[in-house]
Amino acid sequence: MKKMIGKLGVTSVLLIAMSMSLNAKEKVYKLKMATTWGKSTTPLIDSATNMARLAEEMSNGRLKIRVDTSNKHKAPLGILDMVKGGQYDMGHSASYYWKGKDIDTLPFTSMPFGLTAPEQYAWFYHGGGMELMQKVYSKHGVLSFPGGSTGVQMGGWFRNEIKTLDDLKGLRMRIPGFAGEIMAKLGVKVTNIAPGELYTTLERNTIDALEWVGPAMDIKMGFHKIAPFYYTGWHEPASEMQFLINEKKFNKLPKDLQQVMIVAMRVSAYDMYIQHYDMSAQAWDKMKKEQPNIKIKTFPTPVMNAMKKANNELRVELGNKSPVLKEVLDSQEAYMKKAREWTKMSDYLYLKDNL
Amino acid sequence: MKKMIGKLGVTSVLLIAMSMSLNAKEKVYKLKMATTWGKSTTPLIDSATNMARLAEEMSNGRLKIRVDTSNKHKAPLGILDMVKGGQYDMGHSASYYWKGKDIDTLPFTSMPFGLTAPEQYAWFYHGGGMELMQKVYSKHGVLSFPGGSTGVQMGGWFRNEIKTLDDLKGLRMRIPGFAGEIMAKLGVKVTNIAPGELYTTLERNTIDALEWVGPAMDIKMGFHKIAPFYYTGWHEPASEMQFLINEKKFNKLPKDLQQVMIVAMRVSAYDMYIQHYDMSAQAWDKMKKEQPNIKIKTFPTPVMNAMKKANNELRVELGNKSPVLKEVLDSQEAYMKKAREWTKMSDYLYLKDNL
Structure with a gap:
């Protein structure tokens, strides 16, 4: 009988040990x-x-x-x-x-x-x-x-073509973040608008241009109906x-x-x-x-160069922050x-x- | 005592069941x-x-x-x-x-x-x-x-610059596979050589050109010492x-x-x-x-166009095989x-x- 209990004891210990290991695993x-x-x-x-x-x-x-x-x-x-x-x-x-x-x-x-x-x-x-x-x-x-x-994001949808730097002055554009600061330096009136209101804001003529992501995510939004000039990417x-x-x-x-x-x-x-x-x-x-009315454009070289210059200046300011x-x-x-x-x-x- | 054995029996069954599950897992x-x-x-x-x-x-x-x-x-x-x-x-x-x-x-x-x-x-x-x-x-x-x-592989190392299609005629080059067939169509004498013998074959003037992979894997091989014209990729x-x-x-x-x-x-x-x-x-x-002696080159347009033409023709032949x-x-x-x-x-x- 003692032997029996002894055996049972071993079994119990084993059982508890295995059960613990099982719990840890499971x-x-x-x-x-x-x-x-x-x-x-x-x-x-x-x-x-x-x-x-x-x-x-x-x-x-x-x-x-x-x-x-x-x-x-x-x-x-x-x-x-x-x-x-x-x-x-x-x-x-x-x-x-x-x-x-x-x-x-x-x-x-x-x-x-x-x-x-x-x-x-x-x-x-x-x-x-x-x-x-x-x-x-x-x-x-x-x-x-x-x-x-996301890979390269597009530069955004514009109601009118951007031919010179002057075309950016006073332009009302939705472009958030650091890229927005660059645009602001070039005279753009930068605003941020919640994604859900982008289309109506554009339709009501409250803004002249906006950037979102790229063809896959832009296509559902319908921006091309109002702002058909689609610019290639530089900012993201x-x-x-x-x-x-x-x-x-x-x-x-x-x-x-x-x-x-x-x-x-x-x-x-x-x-x-x-x-x-x-x-x-x-x-x-x-x-x-x-949508054959969509016109793919890249920003003209003087505009691109001005953006790069503004970017370099703003990067220095940014680096000074921390x-x-x-x-x-x-x-x-x-x-x-x-x-x-x-x-x-x-x-x-x-x-x-x-x- | 019967109760005891009964308990032990249940324990044993449980033990076997758990042990099986543990085995399957472990x-x-x-x-x-x-x-x-x-x-x-x-x-x-x-x-x-x-x-x-x-x-x-x-x-x-x-x-x-x-x-x-x-x-x-x-x-x-x-x-x-x-x-x-x-x-x-x-x-x-x-x-x-x-x-x-x-x-x-x-x-x-x-x-x-x-x-x-x-x-x-x-x-x-x-x-x-x-x-x-x-x-x-x-x-x-x-x-x-x-x-x-590997991403884009380089077009290979050439002893002399390839200026016209004529420069490819009779050129002895190590380039295996389908790309080799394209080169052969343009008059290149195509050979395949085991990687371990590439450098000596080039050094002994048995070949005029060879392709391997790209800078990371080519740098150890020393090809640039003999064939300094390094062509950009087209074939892989x-x-x-x-x-x-x-x-x-x-x-x-x-x-x-x-x-x-x-x-x-x-x-x-x-x-x-x-x-x-x-x-x-x-x-x-x-x-x-x-290695400032290395000269990066792209094949001239007529050479590239001839390669593309040969590629298109060979692809048709290839498709007919299966x-x-x-x-x-x-x-x-x-x-x-x-x-x-x-x-x-x-x-x-x-x-x-x-x-």
């Missing part, structure tokens, strides 16, 4: 992600939902990430605050949306006349960009990762979205699930870049055929100097002969 | 991957080793993938055969290496005057490319996935490597580990593209400074027609003003 981690986007803001919202789906599938259901659209949490531009404060474990948004709260976060989305998508990914992953982004976000107790690139050559994660929450996950999260974010970011490339190609093909910001801007600039030489020799010269 | 799946590459063939080998590392980390050690270099298995160009035959579970190589065995596999690496890296990823993932690649590989009982892009605008997996072996994996494998391959492919972009930029920056191959070539061409219009409007016109 524990389901539920996370909530707040996004800036509405449910039909393709492809931006897709990067977030794909990430959540991949994490759940790869972890065999041990990770469950609920993705909330802005309709749910009502704070589309407050993602950093919510992740920082712990109301949400994760976020998907664009870093430059909270430049008003922390100016250092501005350059991780895109800068005028800056890096293209492959150059920017190379800077993030091999040129020190990830380390700098973490330096900026760590003071908020938040981890930040690339969340998908590769807008990168960001995943944010509350650092404490992330640190509580087991190592394997941390890696599942990191890889799911990384692949969803790249995938969004490619998805948007395809969507843009399809949308532009359709637009071109169905030493970390200056470090990021300098790092991007130095990297671009090298990378652009290669882009020219590879992609640019190949394309030049194959258009 | 079973370690060991896979072997054969690659075409040597251990220092960066970044190509890195795509394979990164994939293996990520799969192991994300699965908490349930997936263990041993990566063998060609030094181990001695069959660098026999990867498809080894995966098909089951000697290896997986492979990492380039699809066009076995065009002699199955011509349909040719276009999944890169085609002259074809898709750029983002265009090609968009074709694979949104333009029907993955479905066509699977159609071609399924007859071998193999699954195939993108395995990393985005060479995509491939992961191969034996279909039966893949189907035996649990669903979550299948997804871990798929995502690890997908992210490693993108990462190789970005890693090679960075390496090329760094290598070209170094080359330019240290209906599936024709379907793939037509699919790539139709996709490129749309995508290139967008590439022009976005990347090309942006770069044109920012070089």
